[in-house]
Amino acid sequence: MENNGEKKSDPIPAATSEPMTSPTSEQIVAPFAESIAADGEQILEVKESVTVEEVLESLQEMQETADLLFGAQDPNVCTFPEGYKPRQTVFACITCTPAPQMAGVCYGCSLNCHDGHEIVELYTKRKFRCDCGNPKFGSEKKCTLYEEKPKENEFNVYNHNYHGKFCTCDAYYPDDAHGFELYQCEICEDWYHDSHTPSKSIRYETEQEPEEKEPAAAICAGCVKKIPFVAHIPEGKDVFCHSKMTSEQLIVPEELANMSIMVSHFRERLCKCSGCTRVYDLADCEFLLDDEDDMATFEDEARKKVASEQKTEGEEMRELVKEVGMDGARVFYEGIIKVYPKQF
Numbered sequence: 094m095e096n097n098g099e100k101k102s103d104p105i106p107a108a109t110s111e112p113m114t115s116p117t118s119e120q121i122v123a124p125f126a127e128s129i130a131a132d133g134e135q136i137l138e139v140k141e142s143v144t145v146e147e148v149l150e151s152l153q154e155m156q157e158t159a160d161l162l163f164g165a166q167d168p169n170v171c172t173f174p175e176g177y178k179p180r181q182t183v184f185a186c187i188t189c190t191p192a193p194q195m196a197g198v199c200y201g202c203s204l205n206c207h208d209g210h211e212i213v214e215l216y217t218k219r220k221f222r223c224d225c226g227n228p229k230f231g232s233e234k235k236c237t238l239y240e241e242k243p244k245e246n247e248f249n250v251y252n253h254n255y256h257g258k259f260c261t262c263d264a265y266y267p268d269d270a271h272g273f274e275l276y277q278c279e280i281c282e283d284w285y286h287d288s289h290t291p292s293k294s295i296r297y298e299t300e301q302e303p304e305e306k307e308p309a310a311a312i313c314a315g316c317v318k319k320i321p322f323v324a325h326i327p328e329g330k331d332v333f334c335h336s337k338m339t340s341e342q343l344i345v346p347e348e349l350a351n352m353s354i355m356v357s358h359f360r361e362r363l364c365k366c367s368g369c370t371r372v373y374d375l376a377d378c379e380f381l382l383d384d385e386d387d388m389a390t391f392e393d394e395a396r397k398k399v400a401s402e403q404k405t406e407g408e409e410m411r412e413l414v415k416e417v418g419m420d421g422a423r424v425f426y427e428g429i430i431k432v433y434p435k436q437f
Contacts, residue, residue: 166395171238172199177220177248179385185255187211189230195251196224206237213257213266218282219386222246252283259284279359280316280378290314290353296328297357310359314351320376321345323354326362336368360387 172178184203188210190196202225203212226236228244236242253259259266259275264286266275274287294309312323322335324345335343356362363369363381373379380386 166200168201168204169238170201171223171225171236172201173223173225173236173239173242177222177246179383180217180219180388180391181221183215183218183221185213185215185257186230187213187257189234190255192256194229195255196227196229197221197249197251197255198225199223201238202226202236206234213254215254216277216284217388217391218250219380221249224249252281254283260286260289262286262289276311276353276355278313278316278353279310279381280312280320283313285311285313285353290351292353292355293349294355295326295357297330297362309355309357312354312356312359314353317345317349317352317354320378322372323356324349326356330358331362332364333362334364334366334369336364336366336372 166172166182172181182200183197184200184207185195185197186203186207189207197215197218198207202223206225223236223239223242224230224246225238225242226234226240227242227246253263257265260283266284275284276287277284290313292311312320317324321343322333322338325335325338325342326333360381363373365382370379370382373381384390
């Protein structure tokens with residue numbers, strides 16, 4: 094999910110029983126060929142229902158999403174010792190903590206302690222400390238990566254997402270999400286169907302064509318009521334100072350009641366004067382000024398780690414040959430060249 098500085102109103106990645114991982118070479122080759130003969134004679138039969146272009150596009154999207162969510166995280170480490178991390182990918186294990194219990198686990202624990210369980214991927218959450226193995230999971234279930242944990246993480250914040258539920262309609266994801274767009278609120282971090290609440294867009298590039306979309310932070314209708322200053326942010330690029338607005342002025346206009354607000358370049362436009370900072374503190378949204386809380390920072394760190402660990406073309410080729418043989422690798426690369434001849 095690409096992010097250019099702020100969260101977009103995109104659907105969340107599909108929740109699966111297994112966390113997303115980089116596809117293996119066999120998974121890449123399989124859609125292209127029904128079989129590769131043992132004697133080296135390849136039989137390339139492209140499936141009629143899937144084109145090579147579609148497979149490559151799907152794989153690229155999967156890889157980019159996985160890189161952004163998991164690229165900066167260690168799959169073999171429990172993040173509990175790191176405390177309440179500014180932001181990390183969080184999962185709920187419905188198998189171990191069914192409703193009404195609420196608990197979340199880190200990426201490493203989802204792989205090592207909850208393999209084969211019913212896992213709900215919650216995207217990222219702020220200031221969360223891993224619950225895996227604490228009393229919420231019962232006396233028998235212990236974390237295999239970091240066993241010594243307190244009875245509870247008192248500063249963790251939970252909502253119905255940890256039951257696999259989203260939006261005001263309490264829909265179960267992903268079963269009830271097909272065909273709908275979901276956006277994540279910048280403040281409460283719940284997910285909402287965009288069709289269930291009307292919204293107002295506050296643009297940054299006012300001269301841009303209306304149909305062109307800008308990256309925007311979404312604030313749900315409930316959170317707009319909690320931080321009503323967002324309803325008064327004007328269009329344009331100027332930083333918005335609301336510290337001198339009176340309590341009578343700091344109300345949600347009637348025409349925006351029960352509406353969510355999409356603010357382009359939201360954090361760039363937040364004033365950092367002492368008066369506005371105090372408002373953020375009183376509204377419990379001081380995290381908006383924390384760069385480490387920003388999804389853009391999280392994704393940038395993931396990209397840097399992925400880039401530093403990226404294999405060379407030669408290394409990738411050797412791994413592919415090791416898994417499917419020289420002929421299988423040749424079939425795969427011939428397919429790539431046919432699709433993108435100008436790049437080779």
